[in-house]
Amino acid sequence: MLIEELSSPKYSNDHYLLQFLEATFNNTDNGIILTDENLKIIAINQAFTLITGYSYNDIKDQTPRILKSGKHDLSHYKKMWQEITRFGFWQGVMVNKNKAGEQYTEWLTIKAIKDKEGNIFRYIGIMYNLSLFEEKQKTINFLKSCDSATSLLNRSAIVDYLAGLDKETKQQLFLSVIDIDHFYFINERYGTATGDLALKEIAKNLNRLTLPNEKLARISADKFLLVGQFEDQHKLALRLASLKNKVSKNYFINSYSIDINLSLGIELGKNELNDVSTLLRNAEQALTQGRKISYGLVHFFESSQNSLTLEEINLARELSHAFDNQQMELYYQPKASLVTGQIFSSEALIRWNHPQHGVIAPDKFIPLAERYGLIHRLGHWVLEEACEQLNRWKKTTFSNFKIAVNMSLQQLMDVRFLDSLKQVLKKYNIVKGLEIELTESVLLSQEKNGLRILEEIAGMGIQLNIDDFGTGYSNLSYLRKMPVKFLKIDRSFITEIIDNTSDQMIVRSIIAIGHNLGMQVIAEGVETQQHCAWLKSNQCDFIQGYLLTRPLPITRFEEWIGNQQI
Ligand code: C2E
Ligand code: CA
Ligand code: CA
Secondary structure: OOHHHHOOHHHHOOHHHHHHHHHHHHOOOOEEEEEEOOOOEEEEOHHHHHHHOOOHHHHOOOOHHHHEOOOOOHHHHHHHHHHHHHHOEEEEEEEEEOOOOOEEEEEEEEEEEEOOOOOEEEEEEEEEEHHHHHHHHHHHHHHHOEOOOOOOEEHHHHHHHHHOOOHHHHHOEEEEEEEEOOHHHHHHHHOHHHHHHHHHHHHHHHHHOOOOOOEEEEEEOOEEEEEEEOOOHHHHHHHHHHHHHHHOOEEEEOOEEEEOOEEEEEEEHHHOOOOHHHHHHHHHHHHHHHHHHOOOOEEEOOOOOOOOOHHHHHHHHHHHHHOOOOOEEEEEEEEEEOOOOOEEEEEEEEEEEEOOOEEEOHHHHHHHHHHOOOHHHHHHHHHHHHHHHHHHHOOOOOOOOEEEEEEOHHHHOOOOHHHHHHHHHHHOOOOOOEEEEEEOHHHHOOOHHHHHHHHHHHHOOOEEEEEEEOOOOOOHHHHHHOOOOEEEEOHHHHOOOOOOHHHHHHHHHHHHHHHHOOOEEEEOOOOOHHHHHHHHHOOOOEEOOOOOOOOEEHHHHHHHHHHHHO
8 A cells, every 4th residue: 555545535534544554653673754844753663762762752853864873975865865856765775873872774765755736745764774684694594503402503503614624623623423322212201391301401511511612513313513623532532531421410300310321422533634424424433333332432433444353342342241240350469568567458459250251350351441431330340349348347357457449540530430439438338448549640640630539539538559650750749749648669660670770779769759758668569589578678668469469359368368367
């Protein structure tokens, strides 16, 4: 309908039409301004107030010049008015100024309205706020790249991002597919609404652990992709294992208690320089490779050339079940004082009683456990077993006996470690008697967190020993700060101690360092009386080794101790 027709008497009494017009006038996003022939403002709509900040009272009797921003020169307005006079109409971009003095860009349409005689008696201006449009466009682009359920990037957005990276960046790139184990089961058991909430929570946690220069996306129903730069594959593996452990936990959703576990597959950019889809496929393949061994692993992609031997894969798979199948056992090896000859402590050493291969030594399966994220389970099992033994000994002649367990750095850095340690101590009511042996790598890790964790452990009444001392690069000033009671000299220095003068020098130095730091020193791998005599004459405090006995299963160990005391 043309506005000219509206002014005819035919419509002047049509109330419905007037109501309709008023509603339209006030419910459009376009700002509308009506002036008389002298440009005096006689009406505005609500959108105009929203765009400019001016209410009707602010500007009635003013002219639209009040909106002038000074952005356009005189010729711009001149041209505009020429067109309005000639064609009754102008359209174009105009930069104006709102009540607060801020500029905004609008798409403006001005129409001149003529009376029956052909004289202009009204001007109507319709403005569309382009600044708003830009904002909207940004939102639209954002929504296009966003996964609506989790507000993370979606698959196509992350693929675009990866495709846009330069070659150098891609060479230092890691892609980690993060998959929720058995998610279909969560949906099935608790319903999809609960599943969706779980997904949101997991996304939130993952997002919190994503570093500023990394990107996290949801790439399918229960799969996320984390991409970023890495320097050192080992450190990356530790970081991702810790991320996995932090997010894998019990969630309380819709009053259900739901156990969430994650598996990660990782591909590194250096393997494939350009092709994003190959990188992605390999990361997903890594996930599948890992799951063939066990769920809950952090697994790096292995191409068929350097893939694990079938034997290793089988062993790793069996290892993941060995704890539940009662195939693990702790052997005990005594430690003796060179001063008093007394034996009051032992080291617990894990053995795997494999149904086909017999007893497997830890050197064979601990690296496998570390590689496949099973070390936490292993460590927990050892702790529990050792504490249960301490508890059993409480009412016997062994009540003052101690057990040292070995811990790798990876175990210690696991966020769940302190909690599970506390739990086990509480469960078996252990306040003394537990020792932890840590290798020097703990001293190397500069993480401030490391010292705090050690202090907490010492605070629980657990004695800390540094294992394999002399093989790493110890930071002595750091060592001084640590709540460590014992240094254990690595076996490699003891083997030839009688003939090798440089080993002798090293061992003397270690004993001196230990004593100067107020610690006691123990030598491991003591196999002969000569070893023992040399160490004793050089003020070593304790020994451990085949000279006393090989590590023994618990009943034989108790028998052995019993025989010593006769
Ligand atoms: P480690 O902590 O240095 O343990 C000492 C190793 O030396 C043990 O080997 C022990 O059996 C062996 N040994 C003891 N006395 C002698 C000796 O006189 N001569 C010789 N030649 N060897 C001797 P094992 O039990 O095979 O353990 C090897 C390594 O596996 C351990 O080295 C430790 O790093 C790791 N390990 C063992 N049990 C655990 C565990 O429960 N948790 C973790 N994280 N690591 C463990
Ligand atoms: Ca040890
Ligand atoms: Ca050792």
